[in-house]
Amino acid sequence: MATQTTDPAVVADEGAVVDAIRVSVPQRGLGHDLRAVSIVWRRELIRFRGDRLRAITSLVQPFLFLFILGTGLSNLAGGSLPHSANFDFKTFIYPGVLAMSALFTAIFSAGSIVWDREFGFLREIMVAPVSRAAIVVGKCLGGATIATFQGVIFLALAWFAHVPYNPVLILSLIGMLLLLSFTLTAFGVMMAARIKQFQAFMALTQMLVMPLFFLSGALYPLNGLPAWLTVLTRIDPLTYVVGPMRHAVFSHLSLPAYVTHIINSRLAPGITWAGWPVPLWLSLGIVAVMGLAMMAVAIAEFNKTE
Amino acid sequence: MTTETAATAGAAPALGDGGGEPVISVSGLTKRYGEVEAVRGIDFAVARGETFGFLGPNGAGKTTTIKILCTLANATSGTATVAGFDAAADRDAVRRNIGLVFQDTTLDTYLTAAQNLRFHAELYGVAKAAVEPRMRQVLDMVGLWDRKDSLVSTYSGGMQRRLEIARGLLHAPHVLFLDEPTVGLDPQTRSSIWAYINDLKRREDITIFLTTHYMDEAEHCDRIAIIDHGKIVAIDTPEALKASIGKDRVQIHTADDEAAIRALADAFGIEAAMHEGAVTFAVASGEQFVPRLFAELAIPIRSVSVSRPSLDDVFMSYTGSTIRDAEGGAGNEFMRNMHRLRTGRR
Numbered sequence: 208m209a210t211q212t213t214d215p216a217v218v219a220d221e222g223a224v225v226d227a228i229r230v231s232v233p234q235r236g237l238g239h240d241l242r243a244v245s246i247v248w249r250r251e252l253i254r255f256r257g258d259r260l261r262a263i264t265s266l267v268q269p270f271l272f273l274f275i276l277g278t279g280l281s282n283l284a285g286g287s288l289p290h291s292a293n294f295d296f297k298t299f300i301y302p303g304v305l306a307m308s309a310l311f312t313a314i315f316s317a318g319s320i321v322w323d324r325e326f327g328f329l330r331e332i333m334v335a336p337v338s339r340a341a342i343v344v345g346k347c348l349g350g351a352t353i354a355t356f357q358g359v360i361f362l363a364l365a366w367f368a369h370v371p372y373n374p375v376l377i378l379s380l381i382g383m384l385l386l387l388s389f390t391l392t393a394f395g396v397m398m399a400a401r402i403k404q405f406q407a408f409m410a411l412t413q414m415l416v417m418p419l420f421f422l423s424g425a426l427y428p429l430n431g432l433p434a435w436l437t438v439l440t441r442i443d444p445l446t447y448v449v450g451p452m453r454h455a456v457f458s459h460l461s462l463p464a465y466v467t468h469i470i471n472s473r474l475a476p477g478i479t480w481a482g483w484p485v486p487l488w489l490s491l492g493i494v495a496v497m498g499l500a501m502m503a504v505a506i507a508e509f510n511k512t513e
Numbered sequence: 514m515t516t517e518t519a520a521t522a523g524a525a526p527a528l529g530d531g532g533g534e535p536v537i538s539v540s541g542l543t544k545r546y547g548e549v550e551a552v553r554g555i556d557f558a559v560a561r562g563e564t565f566g567f568l569g570p571n572g573a574g575k576t577t578t579i580k581i582l583c584t585l586a587n588a589t590s591g592t593a594t595v596a597g598f599d600a601a602a603d604r605d606a607v608r609r610n611i612g613l614v615f616q617d618t619t620l621d622t623y624l625t626a627a628q629n630l631r632f633h634a635e636l637y638g639v640a641k642a643a644v645e646p647r648m649r650q651v652l653d654m655v656g657l658w659d660r661k662d663s664l665v666s667t668y669s670g671g672m673q674r675r676l677e678i679a680r681g682l683l684h685a686p687h688v689l690f691l692d693e694p695t696v697g698l699d700p701q702t703r704s705s706i707w708a709y710i711n712d713l714k715r716r717e718d719i720t721i722f723l724t725t726h727y728m729d730e731a732e733h734c735d736r737i738a739i740i741d742h743g744k745i746v747a748i749d750t751p752e753a754l755k756a757s758i759g760k761d762r763v764q765i766h767t768a769d770d771e772a773a774i775r776a777l778a779d780a781f782g783i784e785a786a787m788h789e790g791a792v793t794f795a796v797a798s799g800e801q802f803v804p805r806l807f808a809e810l811a812i813p814i815r816s817v818s819v820s821r822p823s824l825d826d827v828f829m830s831y832t833g834s835t836i837r838d839a840e841g842g843a844g845n846e847f848m849r850n851m852h853r854l855r856t857g858r859r
Contacts, residue, residue: 230643230685232609239638246635254623327619331680334583335636336608513586 251349302452303425316350317395350392390498400508541591553743566734575724612681671702761799
């Protein structure tokens with residue numbers, strides 16, 4: 208086996224029974240922390256790969272929204288939607304439902320911290336000589352990766368909603384999914400740092416996830432709402448991802464000019480603050496900053512010792 | 514059991530004076546959780562290479578002490594150093610030098626054994642070239658190399674514990690902490706776990722700190738501390754502790770047990786009682802007493818057995834108030850310890 212080792216302290220003496228292989232744990236450094244980030248991230252992927260049932264079940268809900276609710280409401284909303292072969296209510300809600308497909312996976316992935324705590328594995332991590340930041344960062348990136356992957360599976364269904372497989376569109380959607388998934392995982396990790404029971408975590412996140420989704424404008428246009436609802440939608444961080452996603456999707460549809468006009472004026476006017484249109488960079492910037500802030504809170508929380 | 518355990522014989526240093534710095538040293542340690550004082554001022558030191566056991570009932574403060582030593586909890590007051598580093602101020606240094614096997618499993622059962630070990634190696638920054646050979650070595654040691662690619666969820670409780678021990682050793686720690694290493698395992702698996710631990714002591718230069726509430730496990734230790742209600746009531750080698758009780762247990766079968774009990778009281782001033790169907794009494798140096806017994810007891814004796822005091826007897830004598838009151842010698846030892854604890858405390 209590996210008898211030619213670079214480290215002189217390592218003696219891989221296969222035959223001898225008594226000799227211990229000399230292993231020394233290095234001082235903490237950036238390289239070591241990066242290895243920790245990487246292995247926490249990889250564990251997330253390994254576990255996701257081993258759990259196909261979870262991958263399938265987390266697709267059920269967005270699937271229901273897109274095909275059952277989407278098709279059903281197409282019927283009702285038909286009159287107010289522009290007539291076109293390439294556009295219906297499914298197209299309208301597709302970006303929001305795409306965000307939703309990542310939502311549950313991201314939160315659930317963060318929830319595995321609570322699970323790990325209950326089943327002891329968190330202790331194995333907490334006694335390791337690595338910075339708590341490395342652990343939290345690895346976890347957030349891991350959750351972001353698998354939630355994005357889940358979103359990508361849902362992206363494959365774009366055709367059913369008349370959304371074209373345009374490479375630029377796909378890439379920008381994946382980019383936004385990644386950002387959204389990261390922030391959602393950071394949110395979940397922050398919650399998981401404090402909540403000790405898995406049931407409590409699930410109950411609390413369920414309670415928060417549905418309002419987040421409903422207030423994001425995933426299912427309806429953001430303009431012409433009553434004032435109270437307008438305020439609530441502008442507070443919801445999910446709004447600032449669903450808006451840009453919808454904008455990206457709609458700008459890649461090949462539609463007659465008059466349809467595009469209706470869409471831009473009535474259906475996807477973009478996010479505004481008291482009439483001021485929020486630019487794309489600010490929209491996504493808000494989401495990124497929130498994600499980083501929540502991750503920082505999570506790190507501080509994990510740095511505490513009883 | 515009438516014979517002594519071989520493992521505990523030999524040179525066991527008294528209170529961590531094995532030459533050089535102690536590997537673990539604790540002084541005036543307390544830990545309060547709200548109203549509850551889990552650890553109430555303890556002092557001890559563990560010498561390099563020693564196997565040191567914390568013996569006490571559940572809730573005595575064993576796990577709390579281990580958590581403080583392993584940097585998982587902060588002490589309310591007092592200090593603890595492990596491998597030369599302060600457990601509160603220099604956490605990372607302590608973490609680099611210790612391996613842990615917890616009471617409850619801390620394995621990821623959705624991963625294979627090899628994946629669990631690799632995770633550990635990466636987290637501890639084990640040199641890449643050393644990971645594979647070291648993994649093989651520790652898995653061989655606990656006899657799980659063949660099963661390394663099985664999911665941990667398919668392992669039995671005993672196999673999981675062995676894997677945890679292997680993982681705790683992967684980064685070659687100087688100190689291995691074992692919190693109730695065999696709790697919840699069947700007797701056969703328990704003895705095999707101990708075989709691995711004893712084997713480990715031979716192979717590696719390692720100090721072992723363990724907690725247990727099994728008396729027979731405490732016998733494997735070089736020294737034990739008896740902890741009760743958050744305080745250490747005695748620290749010594751199992752031999753010395755048993756000797757501190759000062760008496761052996763003698764059981765005799767006679768032609769007339771009633772008469773024998775009376776005769777023992779009259780002739781020797783010994784209080785005997787029927788126990789397990791035999792006349793039972795405690796006496797200092799039982800072997801030397803037996804010839805006298807044969808010579809001076811008028812009643813014919815059919816059989817005799819002499820046994821050393823067990824750790825059960827020791828434990829009872831240090832923690833059970835009735836026995837403590839009855840045993841003068843042990844009581845003095847107890848008072849000495851109490852005094853030391855009081856003065857060591859703030």
